[in-house]
Amino acid sequence: MTLKTASLPELRQQSSDRIVDLSAQLEGASLPYRGKFRIAAERLEQYLEKRVLLENASAKTAQIESYGSTLWQERFTRLAQIEVPKGCSLTAAQLRDAVWRAIPPGKFKRFQEIFSDPHNYVVPQFTINRRGEILFIGNPDFSKMSVAGCLVSIDRIPDELCEKVRLVEFTKEERRDPVKRFYRKNDIVVINRLKRLWDCCEAVSKRDFRVFIIQKPESEATNRYKDTGPFPVGFHGTILFTREDLSDRVTKKNPLLGPKYSNPRRIAHFVTAYDAYRRTLHVDLGYDGEQAELSALRVGIEGSRKRIDSEWKSGAPKYQVESVRSQVKESLSTATEALSNGVNRHKARAVELLAKMVDSRDSTGRLNPRATSVVMERAERHLGSRLGEVRAKKSHNDTDESLLNEIINAEEAVLERFRLNLLQKADAVMLPKRESRLRQIVAAVRTKPAAEIMTELVPERAGLEDITARPFSTFAGLLRVGCLELEGALQRRQFKDAERAAVKLHIVTKLFSANVNIERMKDCLVDPEFVPVDYMKREILGLRQVLRQQILAGVHVEEYEARFKALARQVDTLDSMLDKRPGLRASTSDRTEYFRQVKKSLDLIVPERLAWDLVPERWRKASGQEPTQKTPA
Helix, strand or coil: CCCCCHHHHHHHHHHHHHHHHHHHHHHCHHHHHHHHHHHHHHHHHHHHHHHHHHHHHHHHHHHHHHHHHHHHHHEEEEHHHCCCCCCCCCCCCHHHEEEEEEECCCHHHHHHHCCCCHHHHHEEEECCCCCCCCCECCCCCCCCCCCCCCCCCHHCCCCHHHHHCCCCCHHHHHHHHHHHHHHHCCHHHHHHHHHHHHCEEEEEECCCCCEEEECCCCCHHHHHHHHHHCCCCCCCCCCEEEECCCHHHCCCCCCCCCCCCCCCEEEEEEEHHHHHHHHHHHHHHHHHHHHHHHHHHHHHHHHHHHHHHHHHHCCCCCHHHHHHHHHHHHHHHHHHHHHHHCCCCCHHHHHHHHHHHCCEEECCCCHHHHHHHHHHHHHHHHHHHHHHHHHHHHHHHHHHHHHHHHHHHHHHHHHHHHEEEHHHHHHHCCCCCCCCCHHHHHHHHHHCCCCHHHHHHHHHHHHHHHHHCCCCCHHHHHHHHHHHHHHHHHHHCHHHHHHHHHHHHHHHHEEEEEEEHHHHHHHCCCCCCCCCCHHHHHHHHHHHHHHHHHCCCCCCCCCHHHHHHHHHHHHHHHHHHCCCCCCCCHHHHHHHHHHHHHHHHCCCHHHHHHHHCCHHHHHHHCCCCCCCCCCCC
């Protein structure tokens, strides 16, 4: 069940609704009792509202005390509390806006745009020089600045995010009640866990700070948040994805802060870079569909309006007027039906206008085509405004898609080069032809240091350190440990152990390559109306070829063979499912069921988890990784 995060106004409304429900239950009671109950209910409602506000206010106090009240006062000030110093020509709102804009884009600023109410934005202490420049005391490095001093607004913490990154584990009762979840999030430990998580993030792009990868906490973060418990296992390498909420633009001037503070932002968590990337594909598909629908509706309304202006005139033949009226009614009916479920304000306003003017009449009751035309034009403008919003959102989404695609391509490339180099050179380096295998290995080790042999085998080894995003970080962590085991075996001249370590490395890289094939096929299933079977069949062919590849002929790791046979059977099942694609005349329900079955078969193949399960326990512990994907049942 997806949890809906309640805002403060919603919490207050919920309290009021409960009072109304109780009042309704007592309607049949005697009048004196109902009067007393009404007074008690009003007092209870006031109490509940104050409690919510006090809880939120106390959270700010607790955060300052957790940081250290004296130290916080020395370092920070609330943006809303900044007053104009003597000699400054700016108004209070202008000064606050100037201070906020003086903070460069980065983690410190983005955190507050997501999790803080604008009235609780904080900034470092500052001075203003003679030229009116804002100078922050101590010249803080905002690129490395902790968010420990920021003031989180409880209702800005998404309940779903709390569960996904284990900030808090809600009870069954709390999952049913947003008010209880609100109070649970009010715990300073939960708030500090959120701040610790953010301090451990690294932005993928230093220009827009929209996509972040969660890293392992460094000692500084561990010490700063030492009372928050251990960092959740398995979450470094996962993705935090922020988005500007363009549908909620601040259109009214804020008397306290001014109109220029950033739009509110939303945040989502994804287990892998592939998951985040596919989210952009889904969003793009939705925007494409909305653009097509709105454009068609707009054209239909415009065509009807133009016919009104040109053909519905005094003295026009009755059949002509009736034809125009029929087209108008049809276009308005189509538009109203299509837009009626929309929550966007422009769509809602367009529906409101269209619903009132199917047959606009003047004060005498006569049809008024001119009034109809004017209202239709206003509805057109609202649809145009929504199209403009969609274009802006689509542009942001395209940027996110490109950025995530760059991450995926870059980290795939490092691991693929590692795989191919190991595959191509293992036999030549470790098992040279024409001489005894053991004798040649001994000669190689005697004449070359183990490090030199490792450089020949895995020149991409150093690049593994730069891989940070899941699932690539899981494979990279296992490969780093495997390289150390291989190098140690070569240094000790334990050649059988070296061979087995090389084979294990190869198995991990094979499963990485298989994972790439699986993820590409998942990308194909973004649109449930269309399954590109031919493309997926080519990916399966490539997957089979990778799984058949071997190094160090004659060296077998028996405990792996059964698992690879099981994996091959899963691939066979998927391949067979693709052969059952519905024909051109298949019904929508048949296509939907086919899509579901293909997706189910694909979801059962989890190479990342298989790689994790296959390597020795000592590799897993030393890698510092733990995949969040579980083995499917």
